[in-house]
Amino acid sequence: DAGITQSPRHKVTETGTPVTLRCHQTENHRYMYWYRQDPGHGLRLIHYSYGVKDTDKGEVSDGYSVSRSKTEDFLLTLESATSSQTSVYFCAIRQGVSNTEAFFGQGTRLTVV
Amino acid sequence: AQRVTQPEKLLSVFKGAPVELKCNYSYSGSPELFWYVQYSRQRLQLLLRHISRESIKGFTADLNKGETSFHLKKPFAQEEDSAMYYCALGGSGTYKYIFGTGTRLKVLA
Numbered sequence: 641d642a643g644i645t646q647s648p649r650h651k652v653t654e655t656g657t658p659v660t661l662r663c664h665q666t667e668n669h670r671y672m673y674w675y676r677q678d679p680g681h682g683l684r685l686i687h688y689s690y691g692v693k694d695t696d697k698g699e700v701s702d703g704y705s706v707s708r709s710k711t712e713d714f715l716l717t718l719e720s721a722t723s724s725q726t727s728v729y730f731c732a733i734r735q736g737v738s739n740t741e742a743f744f745g746q747g748t749r750l751t752v753v
Numbered sequence: 754a755q756r757v758t759q760p761e762k763l764l765s766v767f768k769g770a771p772v773e774l775k776c777n778y779s780y781s782g783s784p785e786l787f788w789y790v791q792y793s794r795q796r797l798q799l800l801l802r803h804i805s806r807e808s809i810k811g812f813t814a815d816l817n818k819g820e821t822s823f824h825l826k827k828p829f830a831q832e833e834d835s836a837m838y839y840c841a842l843g844g845s846g847t848y849k850y851i852f853g854t855g856t857r858l859k860v861l862a
Contacts, residue, residue: 671848671850673850675852680762680854681854682759682852682853682854682855683797683839683852683855684852685849685850685851685852688848688850690848696848698849698851730796732797732850737843737847737848737850738785738845739785739804741787741799741802742787742789742797742799744796744798745796746796747796
């Protein structure tokens, strides 16, 4: 398995609090992605990064921000968590963009109460 | 815009029956298509990609640019094929990598 880990694996938080999820890789891959997985919606792209300090919005970026200050870490922040952000969050990495597969982390189950 | 459509949320077949999971895409550039599988409570893993034209676990998929489709097929389903299957789209000229809504395949004994 690719060296990609997410932390925490599970979190319960209250509405209105900020939350940060971490994705850490040891593969030195350039491209990193954050998705949320919800029944009936599949995997939806939140934000992605194509290099240190280079990030862009995905399909469902409202309420989320990201930062990538070094190659190995990609942080996802929920500025003020809402119940609609209860989900399973997956991080993925890719070495390139041309016909290269994505390797996924184990996922973070976030519950906002 | 980049878009992936998997029209079936759930597909149930009997063991030994043929399987076809549908995937249609929309992309203005040169598309790159992939299939991923997610077994219960596990992370997603690559099943196959269109560029390699390989067969993994008996599954195949052919990119049809005319119909903008990349359907996943297997002639004889096995119970261990029960899982969630996602179609993914990348492409030249984009860093985005997007997925469809997924199809849950249930293979019945």
